Amino acid sequence: MWKVGNGEGIHVWRDRWLSNGVPINCNRAVAADFGIEKVSHLISSLIGGWNRTIIEMIFPPTTVAEILAIPLPHQRGPDMLFWPDNQHGNYTTKAGYRFILGVKASSVASSSRAAQFTAGFWKAMWGSDSLPRCKELVWRCCQGAVPIRAELVRRGIAEYPICPLCEETEETIDHAFMSCSLVRRVWFASVLSVRMEENTTGLGTFLQELLVCADMVVAGKVCSLIYDVWEARNRWVFDGDPFDCRRVLQRAVSLSPAPASSSSQGCQQRSFASSWLRPPEGRFKLNFDASVLGDGSAGLGMVVRDVDGMVLAAATESNVCVLSPVQGEALCMRWAIALAIDLGFRHVLLETDCLQLFDMWRSKGRGRSYLATMVQEARTLSCHFDFIDLCFVRRSGNSVADYFARNAVSYGQRVWVEDVPPAVLPLVNGDILSSAPVV
Template identity: 30%
Template sequence: MDLLSQFFSVEDREAIEQIRLSINPSEDVLCWGGARNGIFTIKSAYHLLCNQHDQQFSTRATSSHRHAWEDIPSEVWKRIWNIKTLPKVKNFLWRCCANGVASSENLMKRHIPIDPSCSRCGHDPKSIDHLLFLCPIARAAWFGSNLTVGIPVDGPFTLAQLLLHWPCLNFHDKRCNEDVLCLLSFMCWNIWLARNDLVFGIKDWTPEDIISQAQASSTKFLSISRGNTLSVRNTHEAYSIGRQSSPPDSGIIKINCDAAFSLKAPASGIGVVLRDHLGNHIQAASNPISFHEVLLGEALAVLFGLQLATYGGFNNVHIESDNEDLVSFIREPSRPHPLSLRSTLQDIGVLIPSFSVCNFSFISRDANLVAHSLARKALPVASQTFWPVSSPWLLDLCCKDARCFACPPLQ
């Protein structure tokens, strides 16, 4: 550490200290820091130079000439344009983050003589963030929707903040992430339509009206865009059928792994449960471990599960994870992967040959509830915790899991 302080700046030293080293001896490799996978391309170099130019320009700009959208990270804009929703809804979300919507607050800034207070709750002035999230009608709509979003009572809450921290939410697959983002976009859009109908005396929407219209629009859009007529709920159920957990063959130990991350603490942790072909609990562990990417946390959970199997002397294992990307990276080592996963994937690759049988499969979140609960249990604790099967909450979860996925109940 003294050597790092001697030769590197504070920012570089902090970045170096965050590099996760492999537990196995490995050769150093040169990686390109301008790309997420560490591989140099002309495209990544171009984007790096453009970002540096934008940063230099923003630092030269005076505060009096800065706009709100200049402080929004580029990740937010990319996420908006990648949402699977109607183009007009994407444009609306972009205008919301850029503070370019004709809210009462913005109209007053342009010296338009109107009542700036919220037409529903009387809040003064009415900003777009108040309209979308903080107004009581909006709060009720968000909480009553399938998203079940609880808006904080104290402190600001903006659409840009929500989209910026979106990757920290642990979705079990890309399709689920697309479905939730689509519904979120239509919720924002219909809250805005409800506001307009109230202002112009057309209709007074209830939270139930907003929810039903948003969910119907989201379902219709996703069904048409995917070339089928199934609802989002039925589509998700059909998608999950082939990804449910099932008992392993006799003599094979099933290992379920998951990771959890909390923005409030902040805290992170992983959970692992080992069971035999009869569904009998062998070992369950929660491990509070630091990580800043959900995908890295999922990889660390798989590594932890393999280590527990090694310590237990098990030669035949089947590992299940609810992260489809991670399973794909493990199955196809030559596939380009994020640079942050390199050392952890190397450690997993070193352990795999030590087993006679070592298979990996992707399952839905609903089929991974035991490991997910164990990962959540790791957030408030300070060290590894191995849970006895007599723990009432663990016994109850394992029994429910056995009934749902055709495993015999615990004895």
């Protein structure tokens, strides 16, 4: 796929430069009147960005949103090809393998169980804080590869499809892990307190909605609970051991992995601050955040504070089109760094709650994707500082920047110097009190 630089090497109607391929539904007559052939013809030389007026006259709204979300580089270099299926844009054998698997999966009938799950769900499930065997069972449930009685009868292996626990109805995957009366007690008595009798969407939809929004700990509890429900069911079927709700819950707790040692690697083992901390003497902390709305636009927010926690500057930017949440975070970082330069800060400690962006900044690897280009441009701007670094903080420690991002639509494009809106003062004072030095 083509990545837009100056747009002079990309043909609008023949080359693939949008995620859904070449533009098809468009007003070719208007495009011909304006002589639109190259992508560079859609870029305004006056404002240095996309010519929104021309684009809206030619393309339908969905295509307009995607074009405007393409971040044009500050330094317009030549266009280049990149691999769009990973965040760095570089082709690897692993990326090609995943692409082939995706093509095969897309050819499966729409009734396939695997078709309903998104990449975000698989990431949340495999990254959950649970043992590998628990994650594997959840994966098997999603693939319909669990030997429950209804499936065994269908394959001619068993004779009776009735659930062995409640003996009330056919044992399907949804029934075995959700609808069975004994299993519903386990879900409700657990720390999750889920009322399964109110859930009629099926196990797949339930997991999709729950795990995508949950953190690693909650996702891990879900996976562990599902595993022990299955384990307790099998103890009853093969050993005659009664299904005990309290025993299931105790076993699920014991399945939680032990805390990782300091030598362990991986995102889950790293220790990050969960609250805002004051910067060292002589430096300023710049927190930034992006809030993506349902229409693909985003609000940006940033705040600069000193060692006493006092706000020296804050800013918002609204109606910014983005392709993904992480791209919104990268765009926000580039915007915040440029603004810090204009405001005269030279010793800056950046702070983000986007772990993926933090990892890309730390890796210092060069990529070909839009995301990698924005991170590289942010690094290029860092030459204007005497000191600059990026740290990660959990969302609870980024509340002020998050407030500005979520309310950017109301504030619009605005900069505050040594002042903040009254509504944000409680958050600022809370950070000051929680980070006060111990006397």
